[in-house]
Amino acid sequence: MIVDLLYYVAGLMLIAGALFSFLAAFGIVRLPDLFTRMHTASKAGAVGSGLALLAIALVSFETAVIFRALLGIIFFMLTAPISAHLLARAAYIAGYRPAKGLVMDDFEKSDHFRK
Numbered sequence: 001m002i003v004d005l006l007y008y009v010a011g012l013m014l015i016a017g018a019l020f021s022f023l024a025a026f027g028i029v030r031l032p033d034l035f036t037r038m039h040t041a042s043k044a045g046a047v048g049s050g051l052a053l054l055a056i057a058l059v060s061f062e063t064a065v066i067f068r069a070l071l072g073i074i075f076f077m078l079t080a081p082i083s084a085h086l087l088a089r090a091a092y093i094a095g096y097r098p099a100k101g102l103v104m105d106d107f108e109k110s111d112h113f114r115k
Helices: 002-030 034-059 063-094
Strands: none
Touching: 002 034, 034 063
């Protein structure tokens, strides 16, 4: 009974993870500039893969698999935002600017990125 419930919850988590991954891929194709594309790829991609790994951890009854899945989730949640931030900073320094529809560009007047 409980095992069947875990399978249903894991299935829903896999569907939600696939939806987040699809939204990340859709955002990469449809969003206007590098920065918004990177944002959707890092956030939605990390959540989608985290949900898929959590579903694997739920249905696996082996401690080693659960431990590896949880380590994978921690790895995604720690590295995706940091790498997106560093790539966005490097792109801004290299001369890429946000799309014209952006309301505010805080770095435009800042001397922090000028070297």
